[in-house]
Amino acid sequence: MKLKFTKMHGAGNDFVVIDAISQQINFTAAQWQHLGDRRFGVGADQMLVVEKSPAEGVDFRYRIYNADGGEVEQCGNGARAFVKFVTDKGLTSKRAIRVETMSGIIEPRLEDDGRITVDMGAPILTPAAVPFDAANLDSRTEGDDVLWPLEIQGKQVWISVVSMGNPHAVQVVEDSEAAPVLIDGPLIEHHPRFPKRVNAGFMQVLDRHHIKLRVFERGAGETLACGTGACAAVVAGIRRGLLDTPVKVETHGGELSIAWAGGQQPVMMTGPAVTVFEGEIEIAAVGN
Numbered sequence: 001m002k003l004k005f006t007k008m009h010g011a012g013n014d015f016v017v018i019d020a021i022s023q024q025i026n027f028t029a030a031q032w033q034h035l036g037d038r039r040f041g042v043g044a045d046q047m048l049v050v051e052k053s054p055a056e057g058v059d060f061r062y063r064i065y066n067a068d069g070g071e072v073e074q075c076g077n078g079a080r081a082f083v084k085f086v087t088d089k090g091l092t093s094k095r096a097i098r099v100e101t102m103s104g105i106i107e108p109r110l111e112d113d114g115r116i117t118v119d120m121g122a123p124i125l126t127p128a129a130v131p132f133d134a135a136n137l138d139s140r141t142e143g144d145d146v147l148w149p150l151e152i153q154g155k156q157v158w159i160s161v162v163s164m165g166n167p168h169a170v171q172v173v174e175d176s177e178a179a180p181v182l183i184d185g186p187l188i189e190h191h192p193r194f195p196k197r198v199n200a201g202f203m204q205v206l207d208r209h210h211i212k213l214r215v216f217e218r219g220a221g222e223t224l225a226c227g228t229g230a231c232a233a234v235v236a237g238i239r240r241g242l243l244d245t246p247v248k249v250e251t252h253g254g255e256l257s258i259a260w261a262g263g264q265q266p267v268m269m270t271g272p273a274v275t276v277f278e279g280e281i282e283i284a285a286v287g288n
């Protein structure tokens, strides 16, 4: 079939966005991988699929597939791209949109300056719900946070575990540029303590309102920015007593602003969404 798509990015985290209201989409993992492939397909960190929601009072549903073909629960930068997509395509005239994701309903809002703010909901901090297997581990506390020791190839790193609908392991590093993101990232992603794998964040604190962040994403490798990773890092940093809301998050692809008042308050993420080009690609039948 011929698929119409829009190539977009949010702070360099890039997406193939697909209107599944006017097109019938039922791809295999191999077909998602093909779309995400930077040499043989379009190339993207994630594929985003926009659908109508069957739920009352909800405007849309959007589904998220990582470049490895796996469907996942949440994507912060993707939520902003989604808003620009449905607005630019005339699929809604609302500025505040209720959208269903695999991990629940989020509420993005288009700002006057063109940036998008997303209410990402409250962070989930119970290890089992992340999910993280904390059995027989000796944790330590720092501020209000609980840090867990993770063994990776004979060394120990201390991580905060946070779910923003999807799982994150966040560690504080002295220098994010020198951090072993490409070596430790995949080991953390596949660590047996994370039964659904995990996104691995490496955060450098510059001051109480400013961090640098690199994220090795589950199913996509290191990306230029990760929205849920930025939310998880700021939550961990505030709980550890290192940061105060709001926090500017500097990534390799741009800046995000994250605000969180603590506890069960929602994490608010503001940042850009950009359309790169529109295209069409032939999708061959591969996989089941």
Ligand SMILES: N[C@@H](CCC[C@H](N)C(=O)O)C(=O)O
Residues within 6 Å of the ligand: 013, 045, 046, 066, 072, 073, 074, 075, 076, 077, 078, 166, 167, 199, 217, 218, 219, 220, 223, 225, 226, 227, 228, 229
């Ligand atoms: N890039 C995203 C997160 C996408 C999903 C993630 N790789 C996962 O598997 O959970 C973001 O901006 O949040």
